[in-house]
Amino acid sequence: MLVLRALGLRALSALAALLVGLPAAAAADKAALFGIELAEPGTIGPRPLKPQDAKRLALASEALRREVVARGLDPVDLGPQAAAIRRDAPLYKCEGCAETIAKAAGAALVVYGYVQRSAPQVLNLTITITEAESGKVLRGGQVVIQGDTDDTWLHGVRSLVKNRLFAEPLPNRS
Template identity: 85%
Template sequence: MLVLRALPALAALLVGLPAAAAPEAAAVFPIELAEPGTIGPRPLRPEDMRRLGLASDALRREVTSRGLAPVDLAPQAAAIRRDAPLYKCEGCAEKIAKAAGAVLVVYGYVQRNAPQVLNLTISITEAESGKVLRGGQVLIQGDTDDTWLHGVRSLVKNRLFAEPLPNRS
């Protein structure tokens, strides 16, 4: 009986609560490999291709766990191939992201400086303006699955999402 009397009060409280904000749509592009000193496109080594896939999957999971909703980029595959590498195409990632319905753009690359020394760089930009909201770089020492994954998690945690994204808290 007490429960029945409490229901109207509980309903009144729930109506006054603000609705949870929907996650923002983000185009999370695969991480690319940059190898300074190579001229022209070079086929990826199988271990690099696999590690880029692992790192890209980890980035997608990390971004999703922090409240962004990755959009499906499959319909944009031809544009992504055409404009790659996205980290140096100056605005094409944002155009592709807008076409996919994203508000934010997440992309990055691994730069091999030496056989066991790599830099991972990731940026988050606004699809509409291209404005960089966050970016960061981390040094990866050791060319293993674990070091690549640790680099992604560390960069996301300590640089990209250490604080709420500007104007999105």
């Protein structure tokens, strides 16, 4: 117990990072947490969101934020980057713009994701964590959401965070 007090908060963050598989520096650094976006294959240009999709994207984004913060990452304020985020959206296919925005906001890590509708009741949720400086993917995963409800979207986010983003690496798979 005395040893833990002597380590200090920063060292404990580094230790926690080692336990969850992220680089030690990452846990002590800030993260840019972008909202989850909707990917609609076959559409050209932005399309207004259906109200239920907008609601579920907001719920899923907030759930992702809570889950990531609960695991020790410290979110940066992306408010000053709002114009760049709007300009470069969708971030999941802008090839490095999320990392550029994150660096401008003072973040070391980037967390972003998207939902793609495969069928009316089948969706794919993908979330990625990258290094802002290099763009290197640190963790990522995908989960199939069966059922287009608030609960299934939230379950998908929690499952992906727990089992892929912050799970220990699988032997011979990482």
